[in-house]
Amino acid sequence: FELAVAFELDAGEVLATMGPNGSGKSTLLGVIAGIVDAEGRVEVNGVPYLGDGRFVGPADREVGVVFQDYLLFPHLDALDNVAFGLRCRGARRRSARAAAGEWLDRFDVGGLAHRRPDELSGGQAQRVALARALATEPRVLLLDEPLSALDASVRHDVRRDLRRHLADFGGTTVLVTHDPVDAFSLASRALVLENGAVTQSGSIADLVAAPRSRFVADLVGVNQYRGTRRRDGSIALDGGGSLIAAEVSEAARPPGSDIEAGEAVFVVVRPNSVGIHTTPPAGSARNVWAGEIDTLEVGGGRTRVRVLGTPSIVAEVTSSAVADLGLAVGATVWVSVKATEIEVLPA
Structure with a gap:
């Protein structure tokens, strides 16, 4: 699969990445996270993660990831799921769990700290996954359709909470979504991929005002x-x-x-x-x-x-x-x- 894409993001920016199935959206996130092999260059805050003969492994990248299906560790409760990344970065167990508890509170699921993933609703599990990704204070946050599996009423509440946290997030965010409402609500810029290539990029307003393909027209045609x-x-x-x-x-x-x-x-x-x-x-x-x-x-x-x-x-x-x-x-x-x-x- 050939993916041809290039972009730069400033601190605090949220980029919505959209496109049909198989266009390369999740592959792009995998390359940034270091879990998909690729040729090219990935640089975060001046540090090359990929390129110039250098490859930084996923565990050593300052990147947080939230997947569509959450991927919480089934054998750990919510508290230890959130603490996991902090422990991997050398934090002591007590301090990691204390920080994890604070992040769960921020997402209004502190009372569920000792529940395992199979005891959580979809909205609760997604909040735990978001807390886990942000707890390590990454420079880059990758969101792979984080709201698509949620019921409509729950999706609205989680979207509202996510919007609030992204406003306070000092890093950059790449959001993959099929939902133009997510893009309008959460992102400042958009990038559209079709068959591994960028067909349009710019502000959300630019895409709405002048779509350059049938897919973009249908996507933003709300x-x-x-x-x-x-x-x-x-x-x-x-x-x-x-x-x-x-x-x-x-x-x-x-x-x-x-x-x-x-x-x-x-x-x-x-x-x-x-x-x-x-x-x-x-x-x-x-x-x-x-x-x-x-x-x-x-x-x-x-x-x-x-x-x-x-x-x-x-x-x-x-x-x-x-x-x-x-x-x-x-x-x-x-x-x-x-x-x-x-x-x-x-x-």
């Missing part, structure tokens, strides 16, 4: 809005209109529940979560409004329908649905979005 959270939890959109996000139990807090009234927010609605109707719908969706079809873009058996309204929105439906509903440019339709399908992030 509906994005900016607005302000109201006291009742609804979102007043800057361009007009409003949206209502879910109100659910405290155990699965609604998107944006940690955002105060009057605070600026970033709202994401995925096109496949948008319903299109030729008459006012009678369902349970809390967000319904009328609009006019502006464009119909067909591709891969599905059609992207752009509806002009307040707000304007893009829906993705099957091509058979387009035929059944008789959708055409200029037609008046009604749009519906369930409150549970709206993601609200700090702006």
Whole structure:
């Protein structure tokens, strides 16, 4: 497999690496971590890890890694999982465990210190894995789809916690994700890999404004809005209109529940979560409004329908649905979005 990629990151930067399956994303992380053989150069803070005839082994690199499936040691409890890296770097058992306990507390899982991985939920295990990666204070943090295995409500909470910790992290972070919401929420820059080569890189705003491939266009083709959270939890959109996000139990807090009234927010609605109707719908969706079809873009058996309204929105439906509903440019339709399908992030 040939991987051709080059980039530099400053301290505090988060790079979202995206691309289709098999594009080289995880291989890139493996090269940085030292667990995948490669030709080229990897340098961290002026120290060459690979290149110029030098190879620094994984254990000697100041790199923390969090995998999609956590890879916690099954025979160790949460406390000793987090302490493991510190012990490998020469810390005494007592001091390593004390530091590990502090990191578990930071991720709100200190009360689970003596549970083994099979006694943890997915969200709890991921928090332990993040604590383990950060406990050694690495210069580089590698995150391989850290949220993809989590349920939607848990994913929001873990994403919020991760965002907070990355803001305080003094090193650089490389995040692999398939989810544009992760990129929008966590990263400052993005890099897109296709077939082992970089097809686009730059700020998240650059990718959204001018996608250079069909994959990038599909990837960032979510509906994005900016607005302000109201006291009742609804979102007043800057361009007009409003949206209502879910109100659910405290155990699965609604998107944006940690955002105060009057605070600026970033709202994401995925096109496949948008319903299109030729008459006012009678369902349970809390967000319904009328609009006019502006464009119909067909591709891969599905059609992207752009509806002009307040707000304007893009829906993705099957091509058979387009035929059944008789959708055409200029037609008046009604749009519906369930409150549970709206993601609200700090702006």
